[in-house]
Amino acid sequence: MGLLYILMFLSLWAMGIVFLVYSFKTNFWIGMTLIIGGMSSFTFSIHLVIVPFLQTYGWLSPIMSGALFELSAAAMNMYFYFFPFAACMGGLWIGALPSDKKRLLLSLLLAVPAAVLFTLHLLREPWSAFDVGTFRWWSGLYFVSGYAFYHIAFAREKDGYERRNKKRVAILFSFGTLWAFVSDYIGFVSLTMEEWRFDLVSNGTWKLNAVIILGLIAVIIYYTIKHGFLGIKLRIERERLDYSMRALTMGVSILNHSIKNEIQKINYLTEKTQGFIHAGQTDKSLHTIDQIHSVTAHLLDMVGRIKEKADDIVLSEGSVRVKELFAAVLLPMQPLLERRSVEVVQIQDEGGELTCDLLHLKETLSNLVHNAVDAMEEQGGTITLRAMKSKRHFIIEVKDTGCGIPKEQLGKIFEPFYTTKKNSSNHGLGLSYCMSVMRKHGGSLEIADTETGKGTSVMLHFPIRRYKQPAATAPAVASQTASVQQQPT
Secondary structure (H helix, E strand, O other), X not given: OHHHHHHHHHHHHHHHHHHHHHOHHHHHHHHHHHHHHOHHHHHHHHHHHHHHHHHHOOOOOHHHHHHHHHHHXXXXXXXXXXXXXXXXXXXXXXXXXXXXXXXXXXXXXXXHHHHHHHHHHHHHOOOOEEEHHHOHHHXXXXXXXXXXXXXXHHHHOOOHHHHHHHHHXXXXXXXXXXXXXXXXXXXXXXXXXXXXXXXXXXXXXXXXXXXXXXXXXHHHHHHXXXXXXXXXXXXXXXXXXXXXXXXXXXXXXXXXXXXXXXXXXXXXXXXXXXXXXXXXXXXXHHHHHHHHHHHHHHHHHHHHHHHHHHOOOOOOOEEXXXXXXXXXHHHHHHHHHXXXXXXXXXXXXXXXXXXXXXXXXXXXXXXXXXXXHHXXXXXXXXXXXXXXXXOOEEEEEEEEOOOOOOHHHOOOOOXXXXXXXXXXXXXXXXXXXXXXXXXXXXXXXXEEEEEOOOXXXXXXXXXXXXXXXXXXXXXXXXXXXXXXXXXXX
């Protein structure tokens, strides 16, 4: 059990440090909740594992013994009196209130009970003795408030990616803090620590802490890797895609050279084959020539596409109206849309202007619309282009009613050369290119929703600083033209 306590506090502290390093301002209280939450297991690790180990080898001097005891008492004080407050702050600062000023003011007010309880403890009781009944229900109020803050933050969020992220945080942290309250704040009656023994009066619920806490850590790690947690997966994917695109660019010149050599060989064989025509084998020769030229055309097209998609993207930025961007994408595609009986619906919750590279963004949206058309059945379907704004992002959504993407392919679709299409003209470079374009804009591309047989929703997230709202009179006009449909003829 002692070794499990060591694993518990190391896991909680490591996860807390990861969140702090990733985004100190955004994830500060989430990280502190995990770090302070590990103080209890750290204390018991000192008493049950670290000190007995040092005593066994005669390494525990009186000075070291005193220092370790004071450290364990300090950690337990931090856990009992400030873990509930940190858990409450985690919910508040993740987005329960819209204003930083209001959050700061409420944080200062909520800090008062914790500070008063801690001060009274120092005045009335020994530093290392705890009567849990004196702060049990105050702690419960902190936990309940934190639970409410987490779920308010989730309910307020409109951004699809952030909403799912906050939902996971709300569920996991609410469950984790609820368990801590039940096992340690209700389950404990009193705790008295001495050098080196402790007296704990409790109902024994704490014995399950190792299983529950390590299980929660495992779930957080799973969500971080599989779906993303507090934005961390997005950063990992960006770094991985950076590496993939750099490697792809470095290999382009070699790939071009090799394939062009093969093309020269094929052309040479074509000329030789013409000799068979003069030898009387006309039908066979012409059939072979057609096959060789078909391969040549395919290889040349592939080389051009690889070179175009793999080169490092350099932005040439300017302001473009969202309405004009949609028109620039859809107008050249009108014949394809009509031929495939595809209806396009435009919804512009937000007009205004977007600072971007028009050429690359137009190509990105064209790729997504092409993919949506390819996903349609023969009888056609509907594609929805929507522009909207959240607190931190300007979002363009491309949604279709096509065949959807199988779950087993979702983890691979952004990899260069991976494609779900059967057509030999598709080389699996479209989505990796689109992701690279969004990365260059400081944004991201996300498969927001997909279901086999029902369609897919792809969202482009731009930093909100790239978006300029329309003039004060524009919203009234925009509300009258919020939905524009292109009907097939």
